[in-house]
Amino acid sequence: MTTSSSKRQWGFRTNLLREDGEHADRVSFLELFFDLVFVFAVTELAHTLVYAIDKGQALEGILQTTVLLLAVWWVWVYTAWSTNWLDPDKTPVRWMLLILMLFGLLMSTSIPEAFGDRALVFVTAYVVMQIARSLFTALGLGRFTPETGLNVFRLTIWFAVSAIFWFAGALVDDLTLRLGLWGVAITIEYLGPVSGYRVPFLGRMVTSRLAIRxxxxxxxxxxxxxxxxxxxxxxxxxxxxxxxxxxxxxxxxxxxxxxxxxxxxxxxxxxxxxxxxxxxxxxxxxxxxxxxxxxxxxxxxxxxxxxxxxxxxxxxxxxxxxxxxxxxxxxxxxxxxxxxxxxxxxxxxxxxxxxxxxxxxxxxxxxxxxxxxxxxxxxxxxxxxxxxxxxxxxxxxxxxxxxxxxxxxxxxxx
Structure with missing residues (x-):
């Protein structure tokens, strides 16, 4: 799968891709360890909604929890796609997942106060996870599967654009406005795959050419x-x-x-x-x-x-x-x-x-x-x-x- 074209030689020199073979589709123990962070995240989402209902703020709580759930799911699912291409048993990928766990724990612990005093912590952890992981994945793929690497790079740009709205929402005090700005941010991210992550001068990805295990x-x-x-x-x-x-x-x-x-x-x-x-x-x-x-x-x-x-x-x-x-x-x-x-x-x-x-x-x-x-x-x-x-x-x-x-x-x- 390596290309001989010098114009397409970009990304890490070390091959971080999963190898073909009998156990190529195996989920690693590190991936399971990574998922423990999301046990806590899902628990915090449930407790946060219960607390809102007990306060008589059911509708507000449902809307806020929906945005937070969509963010938690999005960071998890794109990490799963990354490890679908990259081998978690290779040291750089292993360190990537461990660092993501740290930021994931910061994100999860901030969920109860995401619409309170810990909005900036939640957003910073979320945005760092999305952009850093996507950029790392693009560099890991670029030299060996250039087209897939370019697709993930498009995704990184979309996360960078949505980050503007995430941070804008975190910096305002009005909770309704924060909900609206974060709603815009998550909508941009969920529309990404539908639009093929179209980027000026780079075009859009072609899903039929996207490798998947x-x-x-x-x-x-x-x-x-x-x-x-x-x-x-x-x-x-x-x-x-x-x-x-x-x-x-x-x-x-x-x-x-x-x-x-x-x-x-x-x-x-x-x-x-x-x-x-x-x-x-x-x-x-x-x-x-x-x-x-x-x-x-x-x-x-x-x-x-x-x-x-x-x-x-x-x-x-x-x-x-x-x-x-x-x-x-x-x-x-x-x-x-x-x-x-x-x-x-x-x-x-x-x-x-x-x-x-x-x-x-x-x-x-x-x-x-x-x-x-x-x-x-x-x-x-x-x-x-x-x-x-x-x-x-x-x-x-x-x-x-x-x-x-x-x-x-x-x-x-x-």
Whole structure:
């Protein structure tokens, strides 16, 4: 893959790329170690939203947490893309990840006060991670895969432009204006892949020529899902430990735990392995990875964070009559997860799953009708109903796949 053209000799002389071979797609232990920072980040996002809801600032908290979640996800997913090309077992790449962990911890610890006194710390850590990692990756690729290196360099320029709005937001005192400026910054970054990271004089990237190791990116996304679902269980366990053991609280704990198991089954029973196979067979694997594992997975992660928030509220007030905010979270959070799961599975070749569509509709009906038809029910009752719906979707999905498999076998005459 090395070019002989002297005009294209740029970047590091040392070959930092992953080598081809039996274990080329393997996720390294260092990558797993790096992900520990994001366990803390996702936990802080959930706690921050719970705190905002307790203060009666649900809408403001949701908007702020959404921007922060999109930033956390973006820095993680682009690091995953970097290690899809660069070998984490090579010393320079290893040091890059360790330094990113340091800044990632600064970013994560600043999340509760990102719209307070630690805005500048949050932004500085985030921007340094995005620009420094992208520039390092571009230099690591430039000499050996010039076209991919140039693509990542385009990405670096886009991060530099969005940094203007990140810092501008951090330096203003008005929280609404800060939210708006940060919203502009994250919108620029999320529009980057859609526009092909077009840059004056450099043009745009061609995704069909972008090398991708499908097995690695699928496994990395799957591991992040485990982290996010694990965070939900941690929040549930911590909240349960802080309250006396009583029937309503215990029922709320069991409902939350079973719900987390259902989330795990909905992702890992079918989608995780299917994504890797679909990428390997597709004519444009990088486009599939960009759609399925870059954009759609953030909906899944958002659903998990919201489920964790709902579980914490249920455990804190199991026997209290549910508010509309609580109702929207208890039923809306799993609906967001099911939507992300449905779109992800569709993007990797699955049909439109009736189980997921029916589950989303059922959850939305409960949000709109529960307070009218059965007003006054407690948090824990609604939590149990939501969990039952998720269990029904898990069973329905299995029946969907078996039915589709039977039809495929009948059509092929076997």
């Amino acid at each position: 499908g097995g690695h990116i699928a496994e990395r996304a799957g591991l992040f899902m485990i982290i996010a679902i694990g965070e939900s269980i941690l929040v549930t366990g911590s909240a349960f430990a802080e309250h006396p053991i009583e029937p309503a609280g215990t029922l709320a704990f069991l409902s939350s735990l079973i719900g987390s198991i259902a989330l795990w089954l909905l992702y890992f029973s079918r989608a995780e392995s299917g994504g890797s196979r679909f990428i390997r067979r597709h004519d444009n694997p990088s486009q599939v990875a960009a759609n399925s594992y870059t954009y759609l997975h953030v909906v899944l992660v958002a659903g998990i964070v919201l489920v964790a928030v709902a579980d914490e509220l249920v455990l804190a007030h199991p026997e209290s009559p549910v508010s509309f905010t609580g109702l929207a979270l208890i039923y809306g959070a799993p609906a967001v997860y099911l939507l992300g799961n449905l779109l992800f599975k569709r993007s990797i070749g699955a049909p439109w799953l009736r189980s997921h569509l029916l589950g989303i509709v059922t959850l939305m009906v409960f949000v709109l009708g529960a307070t009218v038809v059965v007003p006054g029910l407690s948090f824990v009752v609604h939590s149990c109903v939501s969990t039952i719906v998720l269990i029904g979707v898990v069973i329905g999905e299995e029946l969907d796949f078996r039915r589709n498999r039977t039809l495929q076998l009948a059509a092929s005459g076997t």
